[in-house]
Amino acid sequence: xxxxxxxxxxxxxxxxxxxxxxxxxxxxLIAGVSGKHKKxxxxxxxxxxxxxxxxxxxxxxxxxxxxALANGWLYGVxxxxxxxxxxxxxxxxxxxxxxxxxAALSILISxxxxxxxRLQAGEFYALMLFATAGxxxxxxxxxxxxxxLGLEVMxxxxxxxTAFNRRERKSAEAxxxxxxxxxxxxxxxxxxxxxxxxxxxSTNVSVIGERIASGAASGTLTTLAITFLIIGFGFKVSxxxxxxWTPDVYEGAPAPVTAxxxxxxxxxxxVAFLRVFLVAFDASYETWYPVLWxxxxxxxxxxxxxxLVQSNVKRMLAYSSIAHxxxxxxxxxxxxxxxxxxxxxxxxxxxxxxxxxxxxxIGAAHQAEERxxxxxxxxxxxxxxxLGVVLTIFLLSLAGFPGTGGFMAKIYVLxxxxxxxxxxxxxxxxxxxxASYWYYLRLAxxxxxKDQVTEGQHTLVITPFPMRIALIASVCVVLYLxxxxxxxxxxARDSVQGLGAVGGGLLGLGQ
Amino acid sequence: xxxxxxxxxxxxxxxxxxxxxxxKSPVGSLLFMVTTLAAMAATFVLxxxxxxxxxxxxxxxxxxxxxxxxVIMLLNLGHDYQRDLKGGAFAVLSFAIVGAISGLxxxxxxxxxxxxITAGGVxxxxxxxxxxxxxxxxxxxxxxxxxxxxxxGILLLVAIVGALVLAKKEV
Numbered sequence: 001x002x003x004x005x006x007x008x009x010x011x012x013x014x015x016x017x018x019x020x021x022x023x024x025x026x027x028x029l030i031a032g033v034s035g036k037h038k039k040x041x042x043x044x045x046x047x048x049x050x051x052x053x054x055x056x057x058x059x060x061x062x063x064x065x066x067x068a069l070a071n072g073w074l075y076g077v078x079x080x081x082x083x084x085x086x087x088x089x090x091x092x093x094x095x096x097x098x099x100x101x102x103a104a105l106s107i108l109i110s111x112x113x114x115x116x117x118r119l120q121a122g123e124f125y126a127l128m129l130f131a132t133a134g135x136x137x138x139x140x141x142x143x144x145x146x147x148x149l150g151l152e153v154m155x156x157x158x159x160x161x162t163a164f165n166r167r168e169r170k171s172a173e174a175x176x177x178x179x180x181x182x183x184x185x186x187x188x189x190x191x192x193x194x195x196x197x198x199x200x201x202s203t204n205v206s207v208i209g210e211r212i213a214s215g216a217a218s219g220t221l222t223t224l225a226i227t228f229l230i231i232g233f234g235f236k237v238s239x240x241x242x243x244x245w246t247p248d249v250y251e252g253a254p255a256p257v258t259a260x261x262x263x264x265x266x267x268x269x270x271v272a273f274l275r276v277f278l279v280a281f282d283a284s285y286e287t288w289y290p291v292l293w294x295x296x297x298x299x300x301x302x303x304x305x306x307x308l309v310q311s312n313v314k315r316m317l318a319y320s321s322i323a324h325x326x327x328x329x330x331x332x333x334x335x336x337x338x339x340x341x342x343x344x345x346x347x348x349x350x351x352x353x354x355x356x357x358x359x360x361x362i363g364a365a366h367q368a369e370e371r372x373x374x375x376x377x378x379x380x381x382x383x384x385x386x387l388g389v390v391l392t393i394f395l396l397s398l399a400g401f402p403g404t405g406g407f408m409a410k411i412y413v414l415x416x417x418x419x420x421x422x423x424x425x426x427x428x429x430x431x432x433x434x435a436s437y438w439y440y441l442r443l444a445x446x447x448x449x450k451d452q453v454t455e456g457q458h459t460l461v462i463t464p465f466p467m468r469i470a471l472i473a474s475v476c477v478v479l480y481l482x483x484x485x486x487x488x489x490x491x492a493r494d495s496v497q498g499l500g501a502v503g504g505g506l507l508g509l510g511q
Numbered sequence: 512x513x514x515x516x517x518x519x520x521x522x523x524x525x526x527x528x529x530x531x532x533x534x535k536s537p538v539g540s541l542l543f544m545v546t547t548l549a550a551m552a553a554t555f556v557l558x559x560x561x562x563x564x565x566x567x568x569x570x571x572x573x574x575x576x577x578x579x580x581x582v583i584m585l586l587n588l589g590h591d592y593q594r595d596l597k598g599g600a601f602a603v604l605s606f607a608i609v610g611a612i613s614g615l616x617x618x619x620x621x622x623x624x625x626x627x628i629t630a631g632g633v634x635x636x637x638x639x640x641x642x643x644x645x646x647x648x649x650x651x652x653x654x655x656x657x658x659x660x661x662x663x664g665i666l667l668l669v670a671i672v673g674a675l676v677l678a679k680k681e682v
Contacts, residue, residue, distance in 0.1 A: 011658055022665050029672065085658050123676045130669045137662060149662040153669055160673030175677070220615055 001077045005084035014086045016070040018136045024063030025129035032122010053121025054111050060125035064104045071096045083206045087142040090495035094344050095139035095271040102351045103132040106260035108470035109359040113256050116367035131157035135268035144193045144203040147272050155182050162253040174252025181245045189232025195225035205280040213283040226288050236269035237325045240299040250318035259358035262321040263351040270328055292333040299326030300432040307439045313372050330425050331413045339416025341492040349405035356474035357394040363463045379452030390475050392444050397478045399440040400433050405481035517557055523550035537583050548572040562644040
């Protein structure tokens with residue numbers, strides 16, 4: 001099928017995955033208020049996989065599945081021209097897979113948490129679906145207005161999800177903090193869009209690229225616009241000078257939301273970052289390349305240093321997520337197709353391993369916000385062998401040990417950096433990765449090498465059936481991509497083919 | 512004449528914006544904001560965008576500001592509060608940054624003459640002549656930009672759901 005966007009009906013087909021998710025979100029909302037389970041009540045002896053709002057969770061999963069089917073169907077569709085408002089290219093579809101996987105895994109690990117904390121299941125799952133739709137708009141938008149609206153749909157849903165557990169003081173505080181700082185950063189982003197429009201007379205990413213390449217755009221305004229857009233995106237991906245909110249928000253938010261946020265929001269922001277900077281601002285590579293270089297370097301170094309001294313596991317994972325943003329910024333700085341494919345691969349593997357690690361943290365914390373110190377994991381591995389092994393694999397993958405997906409992801413990013421001859425940045429990446437072994441392995445060391453503080457302290461750790469599905473799926477992906485990454489990286493390379501060709505410029509002027 | 516009026520309203524808008532952040536009581540901030548929005552509406556009139564000016568007054572200066580005022584009055588937030596901005600250094604820094612940015616913009620626009628702006632103006636005039644003042648906005652809103660328009664609907668729905676979840680009394 002061929003899509004011609006001069007016919008408005010064709011927007012329907014191009015946006016089918018997003019439309020399904022939004023419509024399904026409304027269905028879940030209505031099911032949530034009309035069902036008998038007005039409160040996700042924790043009745044005695046209830047099974048969290050079936051009662052207490054779990055049916056709404058399964059319903060939301062069906063929506064994710066339908067959207068995935070639509071996303072697969074879009075591979076058979078081509079578009080006429082490459083300047084339409086909605087992109088139908090491999091890059092968007094690959095990013096959509098990442099978001100859908102993040103949403104499915106997050107929903108699977110939420111069941112017991114929603115049940116135990118008596119959250120309002122309908123709204124919870126609906127907001128997750130809407131946030132996912134927002135991410136997909138960001139990945140698919142070829143117009144800065146669509147990207148901005150996608151960013152807002154995603155952010156507002158995530159603000160609400162962060163503050164969702166209102167009985168917990170920390171959750172409300174984190175929600176307010178995230179909201180205020182996020183609104184501030186959104187202002188920067190919007191101002192950047194306005195300045196881009198002032199410089200080039202268009203909000204369409206492809207048209208902006210052409211105008212800048214042909215020299216029709218004003219240099220000063222473009223530079224200002226790039227600065228503001230970097231601040232806006234930098235906040236969302238939590239690069240270091242704009243990372244202040246991350247540890248507090250990750251610690252305060254309900255744990256499944258933290259998992260969703262650290263994987264999905266970051267992936268969406270990076271994907272939009274990549275499209276805007278490689279297609280629209282390709283010709284001004286010389287302007288933004290030094291800024292991103294320093295951002296990447298500072299992010300990698302300081303995030304890893306700060307992670308070394310964390311004793312709370314959620315905070316440690318928050319700093320680890322900032323550090324991973326630094327590694328991904330290296331790929332962005334390299335700005336060539338190898339690095340872009342490496343970034344997509346990295347985001348995929350990061351989503352899976354990070355949500356997996358958070359799933360076990362949720363289980364170990366008794367589906368609540370307790371027992372989150374590193375010391376609480378003493379003897380965890382021997383008491384719960386299956387969970388211990390799985391968590392160790394996720395930690396090794398996050399650290400980037402050979403044989404895991406995380407290692408291959410870093411190799412592909414380094415390959416992109418080498419193509420762009422970013423030698424210093426590559427050295428920093430390797431050194432900070434080695435430094436990060438300390439804090440990942442410290443947790444593993446506590447799990448396997450220390451004795452339990454009190455006998456039987458890990459017997460209460462529950463991992464219900466849906467969470468086990470998520471864990472087994474994640475660990476399979478991490479190991480499979482670690483040993484046989486060929487098919488996935490080829491797929492990622494096909495997906496970024498021709499992404500930057502429209503702007504008239506060549507990808508990676510720094511080569 | 513138009514130039515004098517423009518500088519008058521531009522000064523009012525900027526003064527009002529500074530007033531919003533400097534005022535001691537929330538109600539004062541709000542009234543300053545109304546000033547800014549009204550001055551911007553006047554600037555729209557000077558650009559002959561009468562429909563936008565009317566919308567600006569009705570929606571922003573009218574409806575939204577009144578809503579804000581209601582909330583502040585009903586929650587009894589109208590009293591003065593201690594200023595919690597840390598020292599003058601931040602204020603000086605932020606004004607310096609804003610000043611530098613506006614200086615750069617003014618320099619660039621001054622150097623380039625107003626050719627870009629006239630080009631845009633011609634296009635707008637043509638659109639108004641063809642569709643009328645309201646049609647010139649409605650036409651692209653419901654054709655070219657129909658996708659962002661629909662996404663805005665989703666955005667509002669998400670905002671309503673989020674607000675309800677967080678503000679509901681019974682949890």
